[in-house]
Amino acid sequence: DQQVKQNSPSLSVQEGRISILNCDYTNSMFDYFLWYKKYPAEGPTFLISISSIKDKNEDGRFTVFLNKSAKHLSLHIVPSQPGDSAVYFCAASQRHMRFGAGTRLTVKP
C-alpha cells in the first residue's frame, strides 16, 4: 500500500540554506496533508498541515505547498538550522493518516 511516497531517503543541507522535502501521493480522495518530524526513540511531532482546498500554508520557517494536479506536496524550511536535523514524514489523510517512508534531513553547521 504505497499511497504516499517520499522518494528521497535522505537530504543534507548547509545551515542557513533552504531545505525542500518532497512527497507524492496517488489517492485523489485525500483531503488533508500533514508533515511530522521525528527524533530517534520519540514519537512523531506535528509540524504543519494543509487542506486540499489550499495550495500553500506558512508557519514561521516552515511552508507547505500542495499541487493537487500533480498529487505532490513539499515542505520548505528556511533558513535551515542544525536542530532541524531529524526524520520528516509526510502524511495524507482521508479518515486516517497514511505516511510516507520518511526523509532523513541533516543540517550541517
Add this chain to the structure above:
Amino acid sequence: NAGVMQNPRHLVRRRGQEARLRCSPMKGHSHVYWYRQLPEEGLKFMVYLQKENIIDESGMPKERFSAEFPKEGPSILRIQQVVRGDSAAYFCASSPGRGNTEAFFGQGTRLTVV
C-alpha cells in the same frame, strides 16, 4: 494538558506470550489511531478507533492482533502469541475529531520479542 501517554515505553516478551500496549489519548480527544514502525521503515497504519467503536481496522493483521477503546480507560492494542516479526515500535495518536485535523502522537512502545 497532558499529551498522549503510552505505556510501557519498552516491553520484552518471549515468543508465544501476549503483549498489551496501552494508550491514553489527550484530554478531550475521542479518536485514537495505532501505527507500527518496523526498523528503517515508515509508520504503517493499523487501526482507527472511536470510543467503544472500531472505525477502520484495515491495517491490522487478521490473526493475533486486536484493539479496543472502551468507554472508560485507555485504548489497548493486544498481540497474542507474539513472534519475532512483531518486534517494532508501536505508536498511538489521538485527535479531537475525524478527518481534517491534526493527530498528536505518544512516545511509543518498543516491543522486543526474544
